[in-house]
Amino acid sequence: WNQWLPWTQCTLSCGGGTHFRLMVCANSNGSECTRDLFHTDECNAHQCPIDGYWSSWQPWTPCSATCGDGVRRRIRSCIGPLYGGRKCNEDDHESLLCFEENCEHMIAYIIMLTIEYNIAMYYNYANVYVYVFFNS
Incomplete structure (x- = not known):
């Protein structure tokens, strides 16, 4: 009688491993087994x-x-x-x-430029002098 043993555990859990199984061969007349006693196969071929x-x-x-x-x-x-x-x-x-x-300096600078522009406009067209004082 011939009987395959169960497959061994796969060598890899993914990515293509191998496993094998053995055959138990027992001929009652004492002659040798004529089949392969060892079989390998690929297992867990899916991507990891x-x-x-x-x-x-x-x-x-x-x-x-x-x-x-x-x-x-x-x-x-x-x-x-x-x-x-x-x-x-x-x-x-x-x-x-x-x-x-600090934004306060930036705002004061923009206001100063705006006032200077307006002063220049008034000065050029109306000869008006305006004095602006800033607290520091």
């Missing part, structure tokens, strides 16, 4: 899951404000996953508070 992974961070953006409080941001991308792998965890973006020069 590939988990997603993060790209490098993009550079920080400039501060969103030209004066006062603002925000800088940067992003990254999840590459993959493939074949049932896990998605990237954690955030794909970061924010950072930033502070540019």
Whole structure:
């Protein structure tokens, strides 16, 4: 009688491993078995899951404000996953508070330029002198 033993465990869980089985051969007349006693086969040929992974961070953006409080941001991308792998965890973006020069100086400067322009207009057309005082 001839009987195959069960297959061994596959050498890989994915990506193409091998397993084998043996035959038990017992001839009642004592003659040798004429069949192969060892059989191999491919197993778990499916693709292995590939988990997603993060790209490098993009550079920080400039501060969103030209004066006062603002925000800088940067992003990254999840590459993959493939074949049932896990998605990237954690955030794909970061924010950072930033502070540019005090806005009061900027506003005062703009007001001063506007007043100087208006003074020049009045002076040229009406010969009017206007004095503007700023508290510092």
